[in-house]
Amino acid sequence: MSLVVRPARASTTAVAAVSRPVFVGAPAGARPGFALVVAALDLAVLLVAFVTAHLVRFPVEVPDGSVTAGWVEFVVAPAIVVVWMTLLSSFGTRNARIAGVGNEEYRRLVTASLVAGAIVAIVAYAVQLDIARGYVAIAFPLGMALLAVERKAVRTVLARRRGRGERLQDVLLVGDAEDVRYVGRRIATTPVAGYRVTGVVTDCLSVGETVELGSARVAVLGGIDDVLDRASATGVSAVVVAGAVRGGHERLRRLGWQLEERGVELVVSSPLADIATGRVHERPVDGLPLMHVEIPDYRRRTGKRLLDVVGAGLGLLLLAPLFAVIALVIRLDDGGPVFFRQTRVGRGGRDFSILKFRTMCVDAEARVAALEAANEGAGPLFKMQHDPRVTRVGAFLRRSSLDELPQLWNVLVGSMSLVGPRPALPKEVAVYEDFADRRLLVTPGITGLWQVSGRSDLDWAEGVRLDLHYVENWSFLHDLVILARTIPSVLRSRGAY
Incomplete structure (x- = not known):
């Protein structure tokens, strides 16, 4: 999380005292035409x-000299589009500062769309405008869905360009x-930001x-x-303050004013790492934004368990014929x-027997010691490409991840979940340090953030960080997103060996 302080409009006295340049801190992706x-x-x-709603609700017909059905909708549709477009702009959904990362863009998109629907409903009721309900029921949900798909496409293109080093905002750290x-390091590994x-x-x-x-x-x-x-010398568009600076809050406040005079943004990194924004709430106290962090809930969730049982x-x-083959x-x-x-370690440190299709020779465990020198795994893990x-x-x-399918039985009996931290070996748990054992607060999963982020290609520390992030910031929607991301991740076979 970070707090961005943007340059304010110059006052008359400030201009007289300091010659301000035109603001050059265009955010990443914020070219004039974006x-x-x-x-x-x-x-x-x-x-x-x-147009789709009109064609579906009012199929093209040529009645005997009568007025074609749907003429009211045909007349008011352009006005609705104008209202919707205006609200999308008013809610800042096209603000390049939120483009490409986070959920804020989609939240604003949904809010603007719902407000547009409410305005249309209120106006239609007030002026007794008879708009077909079927027409509205098609146009608005379809419009919202297409907007979401379109913004996702824009994000994909923008992410690829940023990954190539284009449309990035130069900053001083x-x-x-x-x-x-x-x-x-977090900035460097996340160019999409x-x-x-x-x-x-x-110093x-x-x-x-x-x-x-x-x-x-x-x-x-x-x-x-x-x-x-x-x-000023480097021409950066923003200064990112990572942690505390000498001089404390007053020094930071004055730095923001001074950067403002030069048209440079101030970005303050939060000391809170790997905490989802949904758990953080701002509580202003006399102009001081205090961040309240909710305690995570580690209880067994009914909805999650229901998804596990039904899914497994x-x-x-459905996969029984494939299992047989x-x-x-x-x-x-x-x-x-x-x-x-x-044997793996599950929730609460309890051991359980994980089930997989055998992919190694029958004496694989006995040969581990002889191959120890060739270990490519991170931390206590043994891995060889x-x-x-x-x-x-x-x-x-292994490449197709089909060896993991029998774990659906583990999910059905409750020792595993569809989504969760990677199930740990007892020897891994024995060397846990620095709160890594918090991974055991929830049920391990067949897939998880580690699965969709690289699997065996991740180093030990990064794998632990992703698991802890999942544990602390669980949500049902997050599980669905990870499940959706698992399919392309498996198809790419990244880190599967």
Whole structure:
């Protein structure tokens, strides 16, 4: 989370005292035509929605000299589109500062659309305008759906361009060395957010030293007292304050004013990491925005369990023929057992037996010690991209993630969930440190953030961070999103070995 302080409109006295340049801090993706392009796409999809509604509700007919049905809707549709477009603009849905990341854009989109529907309903009732309910029931839901799909497409294109280093907002990173490294790495690994660190300002390192931020190294340009000069010299559009700065709140407040005079945004990184915005509520106290963080709920959720039972039950029923084929192929491959059972640690530290299709030779566990030197896994995990113990059939099952399907039985009996942290081995739990055991507060899952973010390609620390993020910020909707993301992740076979 971060707090962005934008340059305010210049007052007469401020202009007299300081010569202000035109604001150059255009946010990532905020070229002059960005909002116009999005507006044109909005208009196109709304026209499609209303034309479709008209054709469905009032099929093309040529009655005997009578007035064609649907003429009222044909006349008022352009006015509705204008109202809807105006509200999309008024609610800031095309603001490039929220484009490409987070849920704020979609929240505003839904709010603007619902308000548009309410206005149409109120006006139609007030002037006794007889608009067919079927027409409205088609046009508005379809319009909202098409707008969401269109914005998703825009995000995809924008994310790809940002991933190539285009349409990024150059920023200066300010703070203590550790805070700078932490925030800088997160920025570097998330180009979709639209920031690019071009310099570091800190009192903890010497000028000219470089700081490793992800795959790049960024030079230290000066100390905290040099922020204004460095911002002007480098032409950045924003200064990101990572953590506390010398001088405290008053120094930060004055820094915001001084950057404002130069047309540079001030972005303040929150000290709260990996906490979903839904758990954070602002409580202003005499102009001081205090952030209240709700305690997460780790209780077993009825809705989640119902989804697990229904999903696992249907999965086992529908996939039974596939299970039979896989079992036959495994038996024909080397004659060994079909299933592989292994002890894992579940919710509350309780052991359970995880069920998988066997993908390795029957003496795989006994050969681990001999292969220890070739271990490519992170932390206590043992992983090899080209493990000689994997059978021919097993290699295919792993790439396609079909070996995980028997875990649906674990889900059905309650030892696992469809979505959750990665089920841990006892030897992993034995070396847990620094609150990593919080992963055991919830039921482990067949899939999770670790699954859709790289699986075996993730290092140990990143895998733990993703699991803890899931544990602390669970929501039913988040589970559905992860399930939806699992399908393309499995098809890409990223990190599956």
